[in-house]
Amino acid sequence: MTIKIGILGYGNLGRGVEYAVGQNDDMELVAVFTRREPGSVKTESGVPVYPADRLQDMKDQIDVLMLCGGSATDLPEQTPEYAKLFNVVDSFDTHAKIGEHFTNVDASAKAAGKIAMISVGWDPGMFSLNRLYANAILRDGNDYTFWGKGVSQGHSDAIRRIPGVKNAKQYTIPVDSALASVRACENPELTTRQKHTRECFVVAEEGADLAEIENAIKTMPNYFSDYDTTVHFISEEELLRDHAGIPHGGFVLRTGKTGKNGEHNHVIEYSLKLDSNPEFTACVLAAYARAAYRMNQRGMCGCKTVFDVAPVDLSPMSAEELRGHLL
Amino acid sequence: MTIKIGILGYGNLGRGVEYAVGQNDDMELVAVFTRREPGSVKTESGVPVYPADRLQDMKDQIDVLMLCGGSATDLPEQTPEYAKLFNVVDSFDTHAKIGEHFTNVDASAKAAGKIAMISVGWDPGMFSLNRLYANAILRDGNDYTFWGKGVSQGHSDAIRRIPGVKNAKQYTIPVDSALASVRACENPELTTRQKHTRECFVVAEEGADLAEIENAIKTMPNYFSDYDTTVHFISEEELLRDHAGIPHGGFVLRTGKTGKNGEHNHVIEYSLKLDSNPEFTACVLAAYARAAYRMNQRGMCGCKTVFDVAPVDLSPMSAEELRGHLL
Numbered sequence: 001m002t003i004k005i006g007i008l009g010y011g012n013l014g015r016g017v018e019y020a021v022g023q024n025d026d027m028e029l030v031a032v033f034t035r036r037e038p039g040s041v042k043t044e045s046g047v048p049v050y051p052a053d054r055l056q057d058m059k060d061q062i063d064v065l066m067l068c069g070g071s072a073t074d075l076p077e078q079t080p081e082y083a084k085l086f087n088v089v090d091s092f093d094t095h096a097k098i099g100e101h102f103t104n105v106d107a108s109a110k111a112a113g114k115i116a117m118i119s120v121g122w123d124p125g126m127f128s129l130n131r132l133y134a135n136a137i138l139r140d141g142n143d144y145t146f147w148g149k150g151v152s153q154g155h156s157d158a159i160r161r162i163p164g165v166k167n168a169k170q171y172t173i174p175v176d177s178a179l180a181s182v183r184a185c186e187n188p189e190l191t192t193r194q195k196h197t198r199e200c201f202v203v204a205e206e207g208a209d210l211a212e213i214e215n216a217i218k219t220m221p222n223y224f225s226d227y228d229t230t231v232h233f234i235s236e237e238e239l240l241r242d243h244a245g246i247p248h249g250g251f252v253l254r255t256g257k258t259g260k261n262g263e264h265n266h267v268i269e270y271s272l273k274l275d276s277n278p279e280f281t282a283c284v285l286a287a288y289a290r291a292a293y294r295m296n297q298r299g300m301c302g303c304k305t306v307f308d309v310a311p312v313d314l315s316p317m318s319a320e321e322l323r324g325h326l327l
Numbered sequence: 328m329t330i331k332i333g334i335l336g337y338g339n340l341g342r343g344v345e346y347a348v349g350q351n352d353d354m355e356l357v358a359v360f361t362r363r364e365p366g367s368v369k370t371e372s373g374v375p376v377y378p379a380d381r382l383q384d385m386k387d388q389i390d391v392l393m394l395c396g397g398s399a400t401d402l403p404e405q406t407p408e409y410a411k412l413f414n415v416v417d418s419f420d421t422h423a424k425i426g427e428h429f430t431n432v433d434a435s436a437k438a439a440g441k442i443a444m445i446s447v448g449w450d451p452g453m454f455s456l457n458r459l460y461a462n463a464i465l466r467d468g469n470d471y472t473f474w475g476k477g478v479s480q481g482h483s484d485a486i487r488r489i490p491g492v493k494n495a496k497q498y499t500i501p502v503d504s505a506l507a508s509v510r511a512c513e514n515p516e517l518t519t520r521q522k523h524t525r526e527c528f529v530v531a532e533e534g535a536d537l538a539e540i541e542n543a544i545k546t547m548p549n550y551f552s553d554y555d556t557t558v559h560f561i562s563e564e565e566l567l568r569d570h571a572g573i574p575h576g577g578f579v580l581r582t583g584k585t586g587k588n589g590e591h592n593h594v595i596e597y598s599l600k601l602d603s604n605p606e607f608t609a610c611v612l613a614a615y616a617r618a619a620y621r622m623n624q625r626g627m628c629g630c631k632t633v634f635d636v637a638p639v640d641l642s643p644m645s646a647e648e649l650r651g652h653l654l
Contacts (some may be wrong), residue, residue, distance in 0.1 A: 019585055023466040044587055053583075084333065098654055099647070124654045129638055131653040132553060133453065135642035136614040137607070139350040147391040183600075258346055258610060260371055264602035270457075273510075275591035280464070287463040307639040307649055311456055314463035320426075322634055327425055327451045 003288075003293045004061060006086070008033045008052060008078065010041050013091065016282025017066045019047055024286055026316050030062055039190035040190060041216060059085050064289040067091075074099060083109040083116040083303075087292045089285050091121040098124070098305075106303035113301045115292040120306060122272055123147070123282040127252045129306050130270040134254035138266055141256025144182045146174035146195060150248025150277065158223045159200055162216045164208030169243040171199045171205065174251065185255045185265040190227040201243050203236045235318065248277040287314040330352060330620045331388060332613075333413070335360045335379060335405065336395035337368050339573065340418065343609025344393045345371055351613055353643050357389055362598040386412050391616040400507075403428060410436040410443040410630075414619045416612050425451070433630035440628045442619040447633060448608040449599055450474070455580045456633050457597040461581035465593055468583025471509045472500035473522060475565045476574025477604065485550045486527055489543045491535030494563060496570040498526045501578065512582045512592040518553075530563045530571050575604035614641040 005021050007014045010032050021029045022045060027067055031048045032043050038049040046231035051238075055065070065086040067078050071094045079090045092101050098119055117128070119125065123145070131143060152172050159168035178195050181188045188194075200217055204210055214231045217224055234242075249272040258264045274280045288306065291313035312319050317326075332342045332348050337359050348356045358375045361368050365372060365376040377385075382392070392413040394405050398421045406417045410432055419428050425446055436443035446452065450472070458470060466563045479499050486495035505522050508515045515521075527544055531537055541558045544551055561569075576599040585591045615633065618640035622631070639646050644653075 016585070019587065020466075023585075030464055095654070098650055100651060119654055126464075126595075128654045129460070132638050132642055132649060133456070135653065136643075137453075137610045137619075138636075139347075139610070164494060206452055243415040258343070258350075258603060258606040260346065266602060266607050267598075267600040268453075268597075269598045269600075271594075271596045273596075275593060276585060279585040280593050283464045283466070290463075305654055307646065307654065308637050310635050310637045311459050311463075312634040315459055317465075319634065322459060323425055323429060323632060326462065327422070327446055327455045327632055327634065 002028045003290060004028055004030050004063045005289060006030050006033060006055070006058070006062040006065045006251050007068055008055070008065060008082070009074065010034050010036075010043070010049070010070065012278035013282055013285075014066075014068035015044060016279040017068060017277070017285055018043060019279060020282045020286040023283075024290070024316065026290070027286065044296075055082065056085060061126075062086055063293050064089060066285055066289060068083060076104070079116060079118060080104045080108040081112050083113075084112045087115045087117075087289075089117040089120055089289050089292055091125075091281055091285060092119045093121060093124055095124065098129065101228045102303050102305070110302045115296040115301055116303045117288045117292045118303055118305060120285050121287045122274075122284060123250065125281075125284050125306055126156065126272070127250065127270070130252040130268075131254070132307060134252070134256075134268040138256025138258075140255055140258075140262065141254050141266075142187050143252045144190075144255075146253075147250040148172040148174050148196065148248070150250070150274070151243075151246050153246075155198065155200075155223055158220060159202060159217055162213055164205050164213050165202055166205045167203040167239055169201045169239060171201075171281075173199060179251065179253075182253050182255065183267055183269070185267060187255060193228060195244060196227060198224060198227045198229040200231045201239055202231060202233050203239050204233055239305070245275065246277045247275050250272045290316070329355045330617060331355055331357050331386070331390045332387040332616060333357050333360060333382070333392045334395055335382070335409070336401065337361050337363075337370070337376070337394060337604035338395065340609055340612075341393075341395035342371060343603070343606040344395060344612055345374070346606060347609045347613035350610075350616070351643065353617070354416050354613065358385075361574075362569075382409065383412060387414055390620050392417060393612055393616060403431070406443060406445060407431045407435040410441050412441075414442045414444075414616075414623050416444040416447055416616050416619055418452075418608055418612060419446045420448060420451055422451065429630050429632075437571075437629045442614045442623040442628055443630045444619045444636075445614045445630055445632060447612050449601075449611060450577065452611050452633055453599070454577065454597070457579040457595075458581070459634060461579070461583075461595040465581055465583025465585075465595065467585075467589065468581050468593075471517075471580045471582075472577065473506060474577040475499040475501050475523065475575065477577070477601070478570075478573050480573075482525065482527075482550055485547060486529060486544055489531050489540055491540050491652045492529055492530045494530040494566055496528045496566060498528075500524045500526060506578065506580075509580050509582065510594055510596070512594060514582060520554055523554060525551060525554045527558045528561050528566055529557065529558060530566050572602065573604045575601050576600045609617055617641060617643070
């Protein structure tokens, strides 16, 4: 039984899903859908590209539609809309708006009898799962999440909007000493500045005032002013050569106490080191597409998150094989 | 709604479950059951101690029975037996016999309409979960599990059986360079010797031949002969002072490739550093007791493992709170 997959949106994430589907023998990519001119889009695998508005005619040819748009404007509209037609998976990652998104999507998916899996990826996603598991186990403890070393698209964009900046890439970097203190069960209370530093590689326009740009970055509220920030001016050639990738990752830790008088300390740590943020996210989406399909086959519907999915539903192996090989 | 918990077997694990239940406001410990003379057992919390054969009369007073016996002889009998009366949770950890245990327990639990959660803890348990998640995500990759640094009860016992040995403690230690190679995505093929070393602290009887004991340890098949083993002879006083704890832990890693030509590497790592192996295991058991109870309340029955449990069922928080705080 092959799970027929559609992709809506063919940027870095959509292309990542195309690769991920190719790594899963029980899945088949039917088509990529785009709001651009389909003729302008060429897929890596040669799978056909259709205009997004053809989706409504392909209800029976697609088991799970992967929504690969952005969280700011695409997904708040697309996920509730397409959950009326398909099982869908999205990577909605605006943490503060997940509740609202859930409510909207749940109504559509329930009315249509479909599964809509939202906020799939690594944070939200695998990091959230590890926070939940660790909290359920160590009841008396503290949570820590560190991001990086990795590229923050939002912070890179913010630098690019500064007058005189031609191009830029920003890395978020966890502070080693803070991580060490957490691992040593010192239960530190960490300020924003103590947890992460920010490193910026900036290509300035010719004749731009570098000191002014550096100051504009370091004092930018929300994005940089609460952090220790380093700014390096480099050439466009260096930027393209040394900073072309989209790596990311991070650490989720929970430390906690057990015993008669809390005399025993425990550290649970989960970490990711990813060469390609969108390709890894896409792999998580593919696993949850399998679960969405299976849960819907069993008659379930509505909006779900990674918290609602039994791990067995993510794997192509049978429950018996899993018990034999991975338990 | 309080979940009423019973404990069968009051060793290190049973006592750990007693502490863990005390950390969970939605649980209440009803009684400890023992096959020893109940008068000889004193609980930490003052909860009553009853003989094991009173369990059959307490069907309606206990929601989940925690089976805290050993995997060698206790659990293969107890789990199928008590699944006829109660929702049960065990920590059966003989990996090679999980299939057989599952089959036996499943029949009992299904006939009785109960949930029996087996092989709960950290390995099998949390480590297994991380193997499953990482395999479902990174389809093209390699798995590695390292144990330690921690006390192996089985290896400590094996040393104690050597003539001339009065007492002993054995630590399993992961090899740093092997871990580093895995994290660097070198995908090493590691022999037993390359993954772990073994360190032994031995109290010899007076006049015993130390060289002979050391040789007996280092050449012992299965337990030590395939490892680089270090033996330290110390006094009983030193052993009790410096090696009284039961720490353990370890690392589960999966590395994998994505992209058009597998050009991107990813590392997923999960690790535990535990001051008390049985107390941490007990905390995992408590979380899965909650899930067992909830799943049974929804009409589910049969044998389950950590693979079958949706994370949301492990937490005392509601699904909405979890989405708001941990997603």
